[in-house]
Amino acid sequence: MxxxxxxxxxxxxxxxxxxxxxxxxxxxxxxxxxxxxxxxxxxxxxxxxxxxxxxxxxxxxxxxxxxxxxxxxxxxxxxxxxxxxxxxxxxxxxxxxxxxxxxxxxxxxxxxxxxxxxxxxxxxxxxxxxxxxxxxxxxxxxxxxxxxxxLNLKRNLLEQELYDSSRxxxxxxxxxxxxxxxxxxxxxxxxxxxxxxxxxxxxxxxxxxxxxxxxxxxxxxxxxxxxxxxxxxxxxxxxxxxxxxxxxxxNMNVDIQRLTFVTIMLMVPTIITGFFGMNIPLPFSHNEYGAVFILIFSFIVGFGLILFLNKKKHR
The missing domain is CATH 3.30.460.20 (CorA soluble domain-like)
Incomplete structure (x- = not known):
């Protein structure tokens, strides 16, 4: 025009x-x-x-x-x-x-x-x-x-979002x-x-x-x-x-580390209970409270391993 x-x-x-x-x-x-x-x-x-x-x-x-x-x-x-x-x-x-x-x-x-x-x-x-x-x-x-x-204002706002962002x-x-x-x-x-x-x-x-x-x-x-x-x-x-x-x-490494800890915590009880699921004689296999002892022992070992790895990380 x-x-x-x-x-x-x-x-x-x-x-x-x-x-x-x-x-x-x-x-x-x-x-x-x-x-x-x-x-x-x-x-x-x-x-x-x-x-x-x-x-x-x-x-x-x-x-x-x-x-x-x-x-x-x-x-x-x-x-x-x-x-x-x-x-x-x-x-x-x-x-x-x-x-x-x-x-x-x-x-x-x-x-x-x-x-x-x-x-x-x-x-x-x-x-x-x-x-x-x-x-x-x-x-x-x-x-x-x-x-x-x-532009500078938008950059400042993005900075606040980026502190906790993994995207x-x-x-x-x-x-x-x-x-x-x-x-x-x-x-x-x-x-x-x-x-x-x-x-x-x-x-x-x-x-x-x-x-x-x-x-x-x-x-x-x-x-x-x-x-x-x-x-x-x-x-x-x-x-x-x-x-x-x-x-x-x-931030992504921290998330992966947390997932790794959860995986270890779940993996140790799975391995231990797997042994007791075998069709061979094992300790506590005929004890009525054997399942409870095995679960408690599995979670103690799992938490102990996580504490050990966490302690080594902060050295």
Whole structure:
């Protein structure tokens, strides 16, 4: 869908067609023919629209006369429910801007852009293009940080379950978290490099606007913070998985040991009573209380063997 928006009296209003200084948002579903028509109508290179649709497109910027393109990675919830897939993935967002309009395009519905569509971001105005673009970049960083906090909370909850667990399901969940963090680390590194390069050449044309320059500086710092969080959480998650893999193995060994003790306890009486079940003369075979003596003796030997093995284990 290709939709046109403008801001009037603090309210986001959808337009029926293109207008100068409007915001054009492109999200699924849309056809290639629609992109071609919009490209021809606004005199924007078609590859500016198609490049951000490639899920493997790297973060970068490009310029064609007065038309400029920014491609950056953004986190979204993975719609695949497979237990070996990551919880979050990253997809490119394309920001195309000219002196007359700002265009955003993404191959998936993106929570960052949804915030603007729902008018939840204060003081944003598509007509103030530089500030609007900075706000999109800023909310994208905040989205990374929010997802990182959710992943860390989920990891902490899984840790509590893993202490007494002998199953692999929790480890699969940890693996999904680790994969998500790998996506985040790579994307945040690319986004940080992109922002530093854009600042160096003043790609957004902030010039001597100290307020916007300060916002952009804070944006780079926040991105670095998110990257540092991703690196720390990745190391912690990897170490946790190794530690709890050993714990799960140890828990299984304890369960097997308990079953072994039960087996020994049942095996010894079975062997002893088996001897007395033979068709040959044995002690107590003609005693009316012989069966009771044999059972008591069998359980004493069984418990004695268990105590002996348990004592040796704790030496």
């Amino acid at each position: 290709i939709r046109y928006y403008t801001k009037q009296h603090g309210e986001l209003i959808e337009l029926t067609d293109y207008a100068v200084h409007c915001w054009i948002n492109i999200e699924p579903p849309f056809s290639h023919e629609e992109l071609e028509d919009l490209s021809s109508k606004l005199n924007i290179p078609l590859d500016f629209f198609t490049d951000p649709l490639d899920i493997d497109e790297r973060s970068r910027y490009e310029k064609d006369g007065p038309i400029r393109l920014i491609v950056m990675n953004s986190p979204i919830l993975n719609e695949t429910d497979k237990e070996n897939e990551s919880i979050y993935i990253t997809v490119p967002i394309g920001i195309i801007f000219s002196p007359e309009t700002v265009i955003t395009i993404c191959s998936h519905e993106n929570p960052v852009l949804e915030l603007f569509l729902e008018n939840k971001i204060k003081h944003f105005d598509p007509a103030n293009m530089q500030h609007f673009i900075l706000q999109i970049l800023e909310q994208n960083v905040y989205r990374f940080i929010s997802c990182l906090k959710k 692999n399901s929790e480890l699969w969940q940890m693996l999904r978290i680790e994969k998500s963090l790998v996506y985040f680390v790579n994307s945040l590194k690319a986004n940080e490099l992109l922002k530093v390069k854009m600042k160096r050449i003043d790609f957004l044309g902030l010039g001597l606007n100290e307020e916007l320059e300060e916002i952009y500086e804070d944006l780079i710092i926040d991105n670095s913070q998110a990257l540092e969080m991703s690196n720390v959480y990745t190391v912690i998650t990897g170490s946790t998985m190794e530690a709890f893999a050993s714990i799960i193995s140890n």
